[in-house]
Amino acid sequence: MDEQSIPFLLVVATGTTTVILGSALAYVLMQKHRRVQEPEEISIKSGEIDCDKYPGGRVSVYYATQTGTAETFARQLEDEGSDHGFLIDVVDLEDVEVVDLTSKDRCDGDRAKAIFLTSTYGEGEAPDNANIFVTEMESKLAIENGVEEEKKESDILAISEDLKNLDYCVFGLGNTQYEHFNAMGKIFDSKLEKLGGNRIAPLGIGNDDDDIEADFESWKDEVLWPTLEKNYLKEGLKVTSNKTNRDFPETPYHVEFLSGATKPKSFVDSGIHSSGKHYFSAIECSVTVNRELRSSLDPGSTKHIEIDVSRAKDFSYATADNLGVLPVNRMEDVESIAKSLDYNLDAVFTLSGSQNHEWHGAPFPIPISIKELLLCYCDLTSAPRRSELKLLACYATDPIDKSALSRMSSKEGKAEYRKKIIDSHIGLVNILKMCPSIEAPLEHFLAFCPRLLPRFYTISSSSSLHPKSVHLTVSVTETMKKDGSIYKGICSGHLAKASSVRIFNRESAFRLPKESSNPIIMIGPGTGVAPMRALIQEREYQRKTLKKEVGANILYFGCKRANMDYLYEDEFKKMKKSGLINEIYVAFSRETSKKVYVQHLLEKNAGETWNLIGKQNAYIYVCGGVRMGSDVRETLRRICVSKGNLSTDAADEFMRSLADNGRYVQELWA
Numbered sequence: 001m002d003e004q005s006i007p008f009l010l011v012v013a014t015g016t017t018t019v020i021l022g023s024a025l026a027y028v029l030m031q032k033h034r035r036v037q038e039p040e041e042i043s044i045k046s047g048e049i050d051c052d053k054y055p056g057g058r059v060s061v062y063y064a065t066q067t068g069t070a071e072t073f074a075r076q077l078e079d080e081g082s083d084h085g086f087l088i089d090v091v092d093l094e095d096v097e098v099v100d101l102t103s104k105d106r107c108d109g110d111r112a113k114a115i116f117l118t119s120t121y122g123e124g125e126a127p128d129n130a131n132i133f134v135t136e137m138e139s140k141l142a143i144e145n146g147v148e149e150e151k152k153e154s155d156i157l158a159i160s161e162d163l164k165n166l167d168y169c170v171f172g173l174g175n176t177q178y179e180h181f182n183a184m185g186k187i188f189d190s191k192l193e194k195l196g197g198n199r200i201a202p203l204g205i206g207n208d209d210d211d212i213e214a215d216f217e218s219w220k221d222e223v224l225w226p227t228l229e230k231n232y233l234k235e236g237l238k239v240t241s242n243k244t245n246r247d248f249p250e251t252p253y254h255v256e257f258l259s260g261a262t263k264p265k266s267f268v269d270s271g272i273h274s275s276g277k278h279y280f281s282a283i284e285c286s287v288t289v290n291r292e293l294r295s296s297l298d299p300g301s302t303k304h305i306e307i308d309v310s311r312a313k314d315f316s317y318a319t320a321d322n323l324g325v326l327p328v329n330r331m332e333d334v335e336s337i338a339k340s341l342d343y344n345l346d347a348v349f350t351l352s353g354s355q356n357h358e359w360h361g362a363p364f365p366i367p368i369s370i371k372e373l374l375l376c377y378c379d380l381t382s383a384p385r386r387s388e389l390k391l392l393a394c395y396a397t398d399p400i401d402k403s404a405l406s407r408m409s410s411k412e413g414k415a416e417y418r419k420k421i422i423d424s425h426i427g428l429v430n431i432l433k434m435c436p437s438i439e440a441p442l443e444h445f446l447a448f449c450p451r452l453l454p455r456f457y458t459i460s461s462s463s464s465l466h467p468k469s470v471h472l473t474v475s476v477t478e479t480m481k482k483d484g485s486i487y488k489g490i491c492s493g494h495l496a497k498a499s500s501v502r503i504f505n506r507e508s509a510f511r512l513p514k515e516s517s518n519p520i521i522m523i524g525p526g527t528g529v530a531p532m533r534a535l536i537q538e539r540e541y542q543r544k545t546l547k548k549e550v551g552a553n554i555l556y557f558g559c560k561r562a563n564m565d566y567l568y569e570d571e572f573k574k575m576k577k578s579g580l581i582n583e584i585y586v587a588f589s590r591e592t593s594k595k596v597y598v599q600h601l602l603e604k605n606a607g608e609t610w611n612l613i614g615k616q617n618a619y620i621y622v623c624g625g626v627r628m629g630s631d632v633r634e635t636l637r638r639i640c641v642s643k644g645n646l647s648t649d650a651a652d653e654f655m656r657s658l659a660d661n662g663r664y665v666q667e668l669w670a
Contacts, residue, residue: 049087055239056085056232062114064093064130065275066121068450069173073117073216075447076387077224079249084225085239086232090252092360094129094274098136098195102165112166113200113232115224116192117216118185119173119208126184129274134184137191168192169201169227171219175208177626177670179633182206201227209670213386214411249394251447252357258348264365273361278454279377280365282326282502283312288469290496298564301476302527303496304460307503310468315503319462319538320510320531323470324454326376326502327491333381333429334374340432341440345371349442363451370442379450381427381490386410386417389431391448398437405435425479425487455491458508458623458667460530462537464545470503473530473567509665510535510621516542519551519618521609523632525558525587525598528624529567531667532557535621540580553580554612556598558587599631603639610643613658620658622666629668636664 081088172185206215289306353359390409461471477489658664
C-alpha cells in the first residue's frame with residue numbers, strides 16, 4: 001500500500017493527572033473486564049475510502065474532555081479535513097485502550113499516526129473520560145519498568161510490539177494561572193515516547209489565560225495540516241474543496257420527530273455519550289434551606305443552601321466533596337431561541353447518528369421535547385467561542401449577518417470579538433436576536449450549540465454530622481452589562497431560587513489527616529471557606545462523638561468588610577468560643593487604606609505557621625482563586641526560608657513534599 005493511503009489517528013485529550021500506581025493496574029484490568037461485559041461502540045469507519053476525495057487517507061480524532069473544548073476542536077478538524085485531503089473520524093478517548101492506537105483493524109498501513117491535543121484540567125486532574133486511558137499508560141510503564149511485583153510477559157511484549165508502530169505528536173492546552181500548566185500535554189508527550197512511540201513534532205502549547213483558540217488555529221494551520229500534507233500527500237498534489245458558500249457543515253446527528261409525548265428511554269453506560277453521563281446519573285432533590293449570608297449593606301449575594309438527600313438511594317458524599325449541580329436556563333431565554341429559529345417547543349424528537357457518522361451514544365436523555373432540551377441541556381447564555389461564531393456564519397442568509405459573524409470569528413477580528421462578545425456577556429440567545437437571518441435545522445443546532453455543563457461547588461458540610469443533607473455556599477453571579485442590563489449566572493441564579501435541583505457527587509482532594517491529632521491550617525477567603533466549614537464540622541464530630549484527640553484548627557478567612565460579607569461569622573465565633581477553632585484570622589480588604597489579604601496575615605504569623613507545619617506536621621488546605629493560591633504558596637515558601645532556615649531550593653522541595661504527602665491540598669479556580 002502506498003504512503004498516501006496510510007491512515008492518521010488524531011487524539012484529543014483534556015486534563016491533567018497525578019497517577020498513584022499502587023492499585024492502578026488492577027483498576028485498569030477491572031475496567032477492561034467491564035468493557036468486555038458492556039462493549040462500547042468505537043467510532044471507527046471501516047472499509048475502503050474514496051482515495052480521489054481523500055488522497056491523504058484516514059485521520060481518527062480521539063478526544064477526552066471535561067468542558068467540551070477538546071471535542072469542539074476535534075469537530076473543527078473534522079470539518080476541515082476534506083479541504084486538506086483527509087477523511088476525519090472523531091472518537092471519544094474513553095472508548096479506546098492504549099493498544100487500540102495501533103491495532104490492525106484501525107489502520108490500512110503498517111504504521112499508525114497519532115496526534116494528541118491535550119488540555120490541563122484543574123489542579124492536576126484528568127477529565128473523566130481520560131482517567132482509564134491515562135491510568136493504563138502509567139500501568140503499562142510500571143509493568144515494563146518492573147514496578148509491579150507480578151509482571152506479565154504478554155503485557156510487556158504488547159508494549160514493545162504495538163506502540164513502536166506509532167508516530168505521534170502532541171499539542172497541549174492549559175492555563176498559565178495554574179501551577180501545573182499544560183501538565184497533561186507533557187504527560188502524553190513523555191509517556192507515549194517511553195511506551196515506544198515515535199514523536200514526529202515537538203510539543204505544542206496553548207494558553208487559555210490568553211487566547212487558546214488563536215494558539216490552536218496557529219498550530220493546526222501552521223503545523224498540523226502542513227505536516228500531514230507533507231508526509232501523506234504526493235508532492236505537488238493540490239486538494240480542491242467541494243464546499244459551496246451555502247453548504248452547511250456536517251452534523252453528527254439525525255433528528256426524528258415523534259408524534260405524541262414519549263418518556264425518555266433507559267440507557268446502559270455503553271449507550272450514553274461520555275460527556276453527558278452526568279445528565280443520566282444526576283438525581284433530583286429538594287432544597288430545604290436557602291438563606292442569605294451577606295448583610296443588607298452589601299449589594300452582592302452569597303447563599304447558604306441545604307439540599308435534602310435523605311430519599312436519594314444511590315447518593316452519598318464525604319466531607320468537603322464536590323457537588324455537581326445541573327443548571328436550568330431561564331424560560332424567557334428558551335422562548336427567545338425557539339422564536340428566533342422557529343422551533344415548536346412541544347415537539348418531541350429522538351436522535352441517531354447521521355450518515356457517515358457513527359453513533360457515540362445519547363448526549364442527553366431521549367426522546368425529549370425541544371422545550372426540555374433548551375431548558376436543561378443547551379448553553380444559551382455563555383459567550384460562544386470564535387470557532388462557534390464561524391459555524392453560525394454558515395447558517396446566516398443575510399450577507400451582513402454572515403460578514404459580521406465571520407469577521408469576529410477570524411484572527412483579525414479578535415479584538416472586536418472580545419469587545420462585542422466576551423466583554424459584553426453576549427450569548428447565543430443574544431446573537432440570534434442580533435443576526436435574525438440565522439436559520440438552522442435542529443440537528444445542526446445540536447452540533448454547534450454547546451452543552452449546558454454542570455457547575456461544581458465544594459460541599460460545606462460534614463457528612464458525619466449531616467448525612468442526609470448537603471450544604472453549599474454559593475456566590476450569586478450578577479454583572480452589569482454595557483447596555484445597562486444584568487448578566488446573571490445560570491447555575492447560581494438557579495440555585496438562588498430553586499425548590500429542587502439535580503445533583504451528583506464527585507470526590508475532592510480535601511481529606512482530613514488520618515491522625516486526628518495533627519493540626520490543620522485552613523485558608524479560604526470568600527466562598528473558599530466552604531470546605532473549611534465542612535472540615536471543622538468533621539473535627540467536631542471526631543472530638544465529640546468519636547472522643548478522639550483533635551489537633552489545633554487554624555482558620556484564615558478573607559472578605560471586604562466585617563459588616564458586609566463575613567460569611568458564617570456567628571457560627572465561627574461560637575466554634576472559637578467552644579475551643580473547636582483555636583484561631584481565626586480574618587483579612588478585611590476594604591477596611592483600611594492598604595488592602596489586606598489572607599497571605600498578608602499568614603506572613604504576619606510566620607513563626608506560628610512554621611511551628612505548625614515544620615514541627616507539628618500540620619496539614620494545609622487552600623481554596624479560592626488561583627492567584628490567591630499562588631500568593632499563599634509563595635508566602636509559605638518564604639516562611640520556610642525565614643523561619644525554617646531552609647535554602648530556596650530546600651524550601652521548594654519541602655513544599656513539594658508536603659503536596660506529595662497530602663499535607664498541602666489546593667482547590668483553585670480561575
